[in-house]
Amino acid sequence: MATLEIRALSVGYGPVRALRDVSVDVPAGAITAVLGGNGAGKTTLLRAVSRTLGFHRGTGTGTIRFDGQALEGLGPAQVVAAGVVQVPEGRQVFARMTVADNLRAGALGARGGRKAVAAALTRVHELFPVLAQRAHQRAGLLSGGEQQMLAMGRALMAGPRLLLLDEPSLGLAPLMAQKIAETVQEINAAGTSVMLVEQNASIALRLATTAYVLDVGEVALEGPAGELAASDEVRRRYLGVVDETAAEDADRAGRAPRTLSRWSA
Amino acid sequence: MTTFIELLLGGLSIGSVYALIALGFVVIFKATEVVNFAHASLLLAGGYVTAVLHDDIGFWPALGVGIAGAAVVGAGVEFFVMRRYRGSDHSVLAIVTIGVDIILVTELTRRMGTDVMALGDPWGDDVVTIGGVTLAETRIAAFLVAGLLITVFLLAFRFTSWGVSMRAAAENPQTAALMGIKLGRVSLSAWAVAGALAAVAALFLTVFPTPGLERATSLAALKAFPAAILGGLDSTTGALAGGLIVGVTESLATGYQSDLSFLGRGIGDLAPYLVMVIVLLVRPAGLFGTKELARV
Ligand SMILES: Nc1ncnc2c1ncn2[C@@H]1O[C@H](COP(=O)(O)OP(=O)(O)OP(=O)(O)O)[C@@H](O)[C@H]1O
Ligand SMILES: [Mg+2]
Numbered sequence: 001m002a003t004l005e006i007r008a009l010s011v012g013y014g015p016v017r018a019l020r021d022v023s024v025d026v027p028a029g030a031i032t033a034v035l036g037g038n039g040a041g042k043t044t045l046l047r048a049v050s051r052t053l054g055f056h057r058g059t060g061t062g063t064i065r066f067d068g069q070a071l072e073g074l075g076p077a078q079v080v081a082a083g084v085v086q087v088p089e090g091r092q093v094f095a096r097m098t099v100a101d102n103l104r105a106g107a108l109g110a111r112g113g114r115k116a117v118a119a120a121l122t123r124v125h126e127l128f129p130v131l132a133q134r135a136h137q138r139a140g141l142l143s144g145g146e147q148q149m150l151a152m153g154r155a156l157m158a159g160p161r162l163l164l165l166d167e168p169s170l171g172l173a174p175l176m177a178q179k180i181a182e183t184v185q186e187i188n189a190a191g192t193s194v195m196l197v198e199q200n201a202s203i204a205l206r207l208a209t210t211a212y213v214l215d216v217g218e219v220a221l222e223g224p225a226g227e228l229a230a231s232d233e234v235r236r237r238y239l240g241v242v243d244e245t246a247a248e249d250a251d252r253a254g255r256a257p258r259t260l261s262r263w264s265a
Numbered sequence: 266m267t268t269f270i271e272l273l274l275g276g277l278s279i280g281s282v283y284a285l286i287a288l289g290f291v292v293i294f295k296a297t298e299v300v301n302f303a304h305a306s307l308l309l310a311g312g313y314v315t316a317v318l319h320d321d322i323g324f325w326p327a328l329g330v331g332i333a334g335a336a337v338v339g340a341g342v343e344f345f346v347m348r349r350y351r352g353s354d355h356s357v358l359a360i361v362t363i364g365v366d367i368i369l370v371t372e373l374t375r376r377m378g379t380d381v382m383a384l385g386d387p388w389g390d391d392v393v394t395i396g397g398v399t400l401a402e403t404r405i406a407a408f409l410v411a412g413l414l415i416t417v418f419l420l421a422f423r424f425t426s427w428g429v430s431m432r433a434a435a436e437n438p439q440t441a442a443l444m445g446i447k448l449g450r451v452s453l454s455a456w457a458v459a460g461a462l463a464a465v466a467a468l469f470l471t472v473f474p475t476p477g478l479e480r481a482t483s484l485a486a487l488k489a490f491p492a493a494i495l496g497g498l499d500s501t502t503g504a505l506a507g508g509l510i511v512g513v514t515e516s517l518a519t520g521y522q523s524d525l526s527f528l529g530r531g532i533g534d535l536a537p538y539l540v541m542v543i544v545l546l547v548r549p550a551g552l553f554g555t556k557e558l559a560r561v
Contacts, residue, residue, distance in 0.1 A: 055353075057437045080445030092440040094433050105433040108426060109445010158445055 002161055004049070004084070004194050005053065009062035011044050011053065014182040018044040018101040025210075031184065033204040033225060036214035036237055042197040043089050046164045046213070049195075050086040051076045080109035083161035085209045087168065089197075095140030097136065099131055102139050102150055106157030112168065116159060124153040127183060129131040140265075145176035152183065162193045169200045181207055201238030205229040213238075270398050272413050272520040273513060278343030278404040280512020281411035286489030287467040287496065287504035288418060289459030294498050295435040296455035303342060304364040304463060305486035306369035310386065311464025312471055312478045313373050319385030327385065332464040339371070339460025374480045381461055381477040390473045407469035414465060415505060418458075422501065427454065435499070488515070491541035497554020506552055510538040 004026035011019040019041045026032045036042050040114050046052045048060050051074055064071040066084055068198055074082070094102050103124060107117045125132040128149040139150055149235065155163060165184065169177035181203050188207075198204035205211055205225045213221040213234065221228060229232050286308060293301045315324075315331030318530040322330070342365055350361055388402040432440040434451040442448055463486070470485050471478045492511040496503025519533030544552060 006450055050443055052439055052442055054352075055442070075447075076442040077445045077447045080443070085445075086443050087439055088443060092437055094440070096427075096436055101432070104426070104429045104443070105446065106444050108430055108433075222509065232389055249301045 003067055004195065005063075005065045006045070006049070007063045007065075009048055009060060009064065010046070011041075011048055011058055011060035013056055013058045017217060019048070019060070019214075022062075022077060022214070022217070022219055022220075024212055024219070026193060026195045027210070028193050029188075029191065030209040031188050031207050033208035034197045034214060035199070035201050035204060035211060035234075037104065037237075038201065039216070040214040041217040042214055043166055044217075046086055046166050046195070046197060049050040049079070049084060049164060051079050052086075062199065072191055077109055080160075081111055081216070083159075084164065085109075085155045085158045085160035085162075086164040087151045087155045087166060089170065090168035091144075091147045093139040093147050093150050093154070097139055098136050099139050099142070100135040101152050103131070103157050104156030112159060115158065120157045120159055124156050126152050126210055127156070127186065145172050145180070148172065148176075148180055149183075152180075152187075156187070156192075160192060162195065163187065164195045164197075166197045167199060168196070169198065169203055177203060199238075200235060201229075205234075228243045267397050268520065271400065272399070274352040274400055274514035275404055275530045276516030277509060278400075278408040278512070279469075280492075280509035281408050281415070282466050282469045282508075283489045283492045283511050284415060284508025285411050285462045285469075285506045286486055287493035287508045288415060288501060288547065289462040290489060291496075291498060291504040292431070292455045293459050293487070294493075295501075296431055297347070297360060297452045298358075300355070300359040300498070301362050301459070302359060303366035303369060304459065304489070305483040306366045306373070307339050307342075307460045307464035308467045308470070308486045309334050309373050309478075309483045310338045310369060311460065312467030312482060313377065313382075315384050316382035316478050317472075319383075322384045322536060328464075328468060331467070332461045335460035335464035335467075337460070339456035339458075339463075340453050343456035346458075347452070348449065370483055376479065377478070379479075381479045382471075384468055384471055386468065386472045390472055401473055403469070403472040403474075407472070410465065411469070412464065417509075418462070419501060423553045425427065427436055431455065438458060444463045449483075482539060488537055491537045495541040495544040497551030499555055500551065500553035503551055503553035510540060514540050 001067045006022060008026040009019055009022045022045065024034065034042055034045060044058065047056065047058065049064055050073065051071065053060060058238055066082055071079055071082070093219060094105060103121060107120065110120070130146055131150060131153050134146070139147065142150060150170065168180050168184065172180065177200065184194060184196065184207055196204055196208060205228055208225040210223065211228045212219055213228070221234065268362065286304065290301055290304050293299055311331045311334060314334040315327045318330055319327035327546055333490065345366055346361060347358065350358055363431045388406055391402040392399050392560055393402055422431065430441070430446045430451055433444065435446055438448055466486070467478070467482065470482055488511055489508065492507035495510065496507025515533050518536035520531060
């Protein structure tokens with residue numbers, strides 16, 4: 001039983017092929033990680049789900065279903081209303097607006113009424129007390145870590161059932177990245193499914209139950225996060241572990257199989 | 266001195282009307298990044314509806330219908346024309362608005378012919394004299410009404426959900442969409458609000474001492490362009506400041522025309538543009554703007 005099912009998704013930006021035949025399952029209640037280097041297609045995958053490829057003149061084929069509802073053909077606002085909210089890469093807070101107004105903006109796509117919004121705000125302030133302290137400050141004046149908190153808090157204002165996170169640890173000091181990771185766990189524990197896109201594989205594999213590795217637009221590896229973390233190729237390429245035999249293994253792996261289960265068999 | 270005060274107050278009054286027009290212009294630019302060259306035609310449409318109806322249904326209802334009518338025309342332009350070009354280059358969009366302007370103005374002036382139409386306002390040519398300073402009632406009404414509308418608009422922009430969605434969409438449309446904000450609705454409401462404000466401005470551009478609504482009214486409306494540009498195209502504060510600066514400059518330059526005769530005749534009409542050019546030389550993004558015009 002998966003909440004989000006992506007099947008045979010291919011996306012291009014004009015002549016540029018960004019994703020080829022990608023299938024990903026994000027099970028309800030879990031954290032699912034998507035790893036990959038620069039240009040692997042991680043952001044493109046999230047854009048396809050949130051229906052914002054149009055902003056980049058991207059087009060795609062394949063199916064995306066959330067709890068059985070087809071998302072293709074919906075607009076971004078309808079995807080939010082369906083319960084899927086994306087936190088964009090690079091935070092993208094509304095820098096000229098106050099922290100409080102950023103959170104208000106996040107609630108504009110919410111389905112529930114005033115009560116639900118008030119409850120969401122209380123919860124966001126519990127998760128990120130700093131957002132309450134800085135409520136009337138302009139968001140552009142926050143530190144990078146605080147902006148990431150604001151971006152996540154803003155997305156939570158819509159009361160999502162599935163949260164899409166695009167590289168939340170990008171550009172953050174290790175301590176702050178750690179704090180964000182803990183918060184992601186806390187959000188998940190409270191019942192929100194999470195699709196976590198990261199280049200920082202060590203953090204992502206620690207949080208996630210299952211993980212996918214994208215390589216130049218294709219799923220190169222998939223499997224339980226623990227197994228992936230132990231695999232030599234992932235260790236070498238994403239965890240910075242250098243090891244001669246692992247490198248050879250990975251070379252061979254690159255030529256042959258596609259999923260971790262087949263690869264390790 | 267009395268002359269100076271009269272000119273200054275007159276300038277502030279007409280300036281607040283320019284500010285109304287410029288505000289609508291800025292709202293459309295902020296929400297959609299479109300430089301709306303059809304703005305003067307929205308104003309003409311609102312004024313025309315009021316002028317045609319006031320005899321039959323009375324001035325205030327006619328004004329109400331005129332405001333609503335201009336809002337509908339604005340929304341219609343967005344919905345039936347601009348929306349088709351979504352995603353096009355900003356310069357293409359600006360040129361599309363020029364096309365819209367030509368169509369609307371041609372149709373409206375065909376209907377008006379060479380008539381000068383009265384809008385049936387209650388103030389007529391009454392004047393008020395306080396301490397030797399004489400002001401037309403229409404000028405006082407213009408200042409009060411424009412001030413009130415601008416205040417209401419700014420409060421709404423700052424405090425309502427509509428304002429939050431406008432500002433979010435203006436700052437980052439894609440992220441606004443990710444929050445579930447409907448960009449189509451944002452731009453539709455921007456055009457409607459701009460039309461409504463322009464219709465009110467139409468009233469005050471055509472009351473005493475101006476003879477009435479005529480073809481040339483759209484030319485008067487064009488003075489809101491230098492107002493918006495010198496204030497900064499993406500700044501509501503800039504629209505207000507720009508409107509007042511243009512109004513006062515025009516009023517003083519016209520009033521002291523004879524003393525400025527070395528600059529040639531008609532300096533009053535030219536002055537707003539001179540001020541605009543000087544401001545842009547010093548501050549290319551306008552007084553309060555953040556985006557340089559070159560981006561358009
Ligand atoms: N707006 C766009 N127009 C054209 N090509 C694009 C656009 N956005 C992404 N691409 C291309 O699509 C491919 C995938 O890009 P994408 O941004 O999805 O990668 P990513 O995995 O998110 O990378 P990063 O980790 O650097 O954010 C790349 O080849 C990229 O150049
Ligand atoms: Mg990316």
